[in-house]
Amino acid sequence: MDLQLTDKVAIVGGGSDGLGYAIADRLLEEGARVTIFARREAKVTAAVKSFAQKYGEDRILGLAADCGDAAALNRVTAATVDQFGAAIHVLVTNDGGPPVRRIPELTDDVWDQALARHFFYVVRSVRATLPYMTAEGGSILNVVSGIVQRPAIGMAASVAVWSAVIGYAKTLALEVAQDDITVNTLLSGYSDTALLGRALESQPELSREGLGRGVPLGRIGQPQEFASLAATLVSPLSRFVTGIVAPVDGGSSIGSGANFDSPHASK
Numbered sequence: 679m680d681l682q683l684t685d686k687v688a689i690v691g692g693g694s695d696g697l698g699y700a701i702a703d704r705l706l707e708e709g710a711r712v713t714i715f716a717r718r719e720a721k722v723t724a725a726v727k728s729f730a731q732k733y734g735e736d737r738i739l740g741l742a743a744d745c746g747d748a749a750a751l752n753r754v755t756a757a758t759v760d761q762f763g764a765a766i767h768v769l770v771t772n773d774g775g776p777p778v779r780r781i782p783e784l785t786d787d788v789w790d791q792a793l794a795r796h797f798f799y800v801v802r803s804v805r806a807t808l809p810y811m812t813a814e815g816g817s818i819l820n821v822v823s824g825i826v827q828r829p830a831i832g833m834a835a836s837v838a839v840w841s842a843v844i845g846y847a848k849t850l851a852l853e854v855a856q857d858d859i860t861v862n863t864l865l866s867g868y869s870d871t872a873l874l875g876r877a878l879e880s881q882p883e884l885s886r887e888g889l890g891r892g893v894p895l896g897r898i899g900q901p902q903e904f905a906s907l908a909a910t911l912v913s914p915l916s917r918f919v920t921g922i923v924a925p926v927d928g929g930s931s932i933g934s935g936a937n938f939d940s941p942h943a944s945k
Contacts, residue, residue: 681913684709688768688912689758689807691745691799694721696871697821697908698772700901704909705768706733713758715741745773746795748802755806766810768912771800771843772821774873776835784835796839800846808854815858817912820847824865824927844923851921860920862911867927868898894929 688705692698693714702712706729714729716722719742726740739761743750758766776792800820807818825833826840844863851861868889890897904926910916925931 681708681909681915683768683909683913686710686767687713687758687762687765688770689713689715689754689766689803690768690770690772691803692716692772692774692821694718694725694740696774696873697866697869697901697904698770699725700905701770701772701821701908702729702738703732704902704905705912706737708909708913710768711737711739711762713739713741713754713761715743715745715754717742717744744795745771745799745803746791748798751799751802752806755803755810759810764810765814766807767814767816769803769807769811769816769818770821770908770912771803771819773799775823775825776839778832779835780832781834788835792835792839793842797842797846800843804850808859811854811859812857815917816860817916818847818850818854818859818861819908819912820844820861820863821908822863822865822923824867824925824931827865827925827931848921848923855920858917860911860917862920863923864904864908864911865923865925865927865931866904867925867930868893869901869904870898871901892930893927894933897928899926899928 683705688710690698690702690712693702694716702714705712714725722740722742726738729738741754741757743754773795776796779788804818820843822840822843823836825836829837847861847863854861870886886898907926911919
């Protein structure tokens with residue numbers, strides 16, 4: 679299916695690996711021109727090389743930038759306009775998440791960093807990008823951890839900042855609707871990314887298979903599956919979809935997948 683994204687311009691945060699990489703790849707596959715950015719220059723360079731080999735150098739721009747730095751976010755927007763022109767059609771905000779800390783360990787410095795890199799990242803990216811969206815319309819998509827629906831010990835910072843992003847995004851959707859700009863949020867479940875791999879290395883008692891057994895569909899997700907929905911939501915085919923908060927988690931948000939047989943089932 680043609681998502682009508684040919685020559686559309688997109689900015690994808692955290693695009694050097696994981697879900698961000700998969701989203702950028704899907705947008706490029708659909709003909710979009712894409713800027714990716716992330717903190718580690720070597721990873722950005724490697725991602726750009728991979729994309730350029732598949733789709734051509736003229737459709738991909740990669741930048742090393744910290745999403746917690748307002749000036750860096752402004753540079754990303756300015757570089758995108760310089761490279762691809764004055765219209766930006768898609769903004770995807772995406773970053774990992776605050777560190778795991780129990781509430782007594784959440785110092786002001788940890789809170790400040792969590793807010794800067796996750797909440798204010800969204801606010802500042804939107805502020806920088808909106809002026810280039812209003813003429814032709816566009817789409818803003820926020821990638822948020824599904825932990826916001828399933829709080830867990832040690833995840834207070836994640837739940838707090840992602841809740842703030844969701845509330846901000848819903849109000850933003852109302853305010854920019856008149857400019858034909860949509861704003862949606864996808865909640866990520868377990869996906870087979872490098873980030874999950876690093877988490878499993880530090881917790882050998884966990885595994886992909888074990889995590890998948892707690893998902894109603896019986897497995898963890900693939901980044902490409904998440905990216906397919908993301909690309910559809912930011913495409914012109916979804917112009918009547920805005921303000922939604924949708925989990926992409928194999929059904930985890932509606933149940934655990936546990937099976938409790940009725941003692942009368944065989945009667």
